[in-house]
Amino acid sequence: MHELSIALKLVDLACEHASSCQEMQVDAVHIAVGALSHIHEPSLLSGFAIAREGTLVSEAELIIRQVPLVLACTDCERDFESSGIQDLRCPVCHGYSTQVRHGNELDLEFLSLRPRQDENISIGSVSNPARI
Ligand SMILES: [Zn+2]
Missing domain, CATH: 2.20.28 (Rubrerythrin, domain 2)
Known part of the structure; x- marks a missing residue:
């Protein structure tokens, strides 16, 4: 259940951004997960899929960068x-x-954004580092 609470927090953070910037859609949530953070990635991914349902970021993907x-x-x-x-x-x-030196990370690194209702515009990103 650890992973589900992290997923809920990530969705909250992404929704916060999405509601402050409504012309952009959140395509992906990029996080860094250190080897010592004891995250079970499949559980985090499925928790994220559940947590995003019915929110402003229901289309967003979770991208995990593993940190050794x-x-x-x-x-x-x-x-x-x-x-x-x-x-x-x-x-x-x-x-x-x-x-x-590294390995304790559990950080939201950035969000990939694109303008709403336009599938062909290149993806921008917002740097939004935060400890989860
Ligand atoms: Zn030495």
């Missing part, structure tokens, strides 16, 4: 991609002193 876990080694100051929480050791200096 990237750690920063505090000993040698290198960043490295990790396969998961079991893999925290720096591949360069083999130290265990690391901090999460």
Whole structure:
């Protein structure tokens, strides 16, 4: 049910924009989901499909950008991609002193918009970063 509440929040945010800018239609909601955010993507996508029904953004798609876990080694100051929480050791200096650089994201990055009632106009976007 975690995913459904996130989907409802995303639809709320997108509707907020859609109602403040009624000449544009929201085509897609783009989010970034970090490897540590514990999101089950199929549940989020189906939750979004349910949450958007009957709203101003009933046609909008949810586009998920996956963000891998990237750690920063505090000993040698290198960043490295990790396969998961079991893999925290720096591949360069083999130290265990690391901090999460990326992977906690759960962000609304932007909305893809297009003018209403015109299928052939190129897609614009609005930058609207927000922590969900
Ligand atoms: Zn290191």
